Amino acid sequence: MTIEVVKEIKDAETEAERIVSEARVEADALIRKAREEARQLVETSEAKAKKEAEAAKNQILQQAEEEIKDIRSKTEKELERIRKVSQAKIDEAAELIIARVVRKDADIEDA
Template identity: 60%
Template sequence: MTIETVKEIKDAEMKAEKIVNEGKAEADRIVRKAQEDVKQLVEKTEVETKKEAETLKKKILQQTDEEIKKIRSETQNELERIAKITQGRIEGAANLIISRIVRKDANI
C-alpha cells in the first residue's frame, strides 16, 4: 500500500468515526427529547387524573349529601307519623282512664 492509500483509508475512517459520533449524539438528543416528552405526558396525565378524581370525589360527596338529606327527611316524616300515632294512643288511653274514673265516681 502506498502512503496515499493509507492516508485515504485513515481519512475515510475519521469521516466514518465522525459520522458515527454525530449519529450517537443525534440519537442521544432524540432519546433525551423522548424522555422529556414522556415525563411531560406522565405529569399531564397525573394532573388530569387528579382533576378527574377530584371531580368524581365532589360528585360522590354531593350524592352522599343528597342521600343524607333524603334519609333525614324520611326519618323526620316517620318520627312525625310515630309521634301522631303515639299522641293519639296517649289521648285514647287518657280518655279511657278518665271515663273509668268518672264511672267509678258516679258508681255506674
C-alpha cells in the same frame, strides 16, 4: 499511490469516527428528548387523572348529600307520623283512664 490509499483509508476512518460520534450525540439527544416527553406525558396524565378523580369524588359527595337530605326528610316525616300516632294513643289512653276513674267515682258514690 499507496500513500494516497493509506491517506484515503485514514480519512475514511476519521470520517466514520466523526459520523459515529455525531450519531451518538444525536442518539443521546433523542433519548433525552424522549425521556423529557415521557416525563411530561406522565405529569399531564397524572394531573388529568387527579382532576377526573376529584370531579368524580365531588359528584359522589353531592349525590350522597342529596341522599342524606332525602333520608332526613323521610325520617322527619315518619317521626312526625309516629308522634301523631303516639299522641293519639296517649289521648285515647287518657280518656279511658278518666272514664274508668269517673265510673269508679260513680260506683263509689252509688254505694
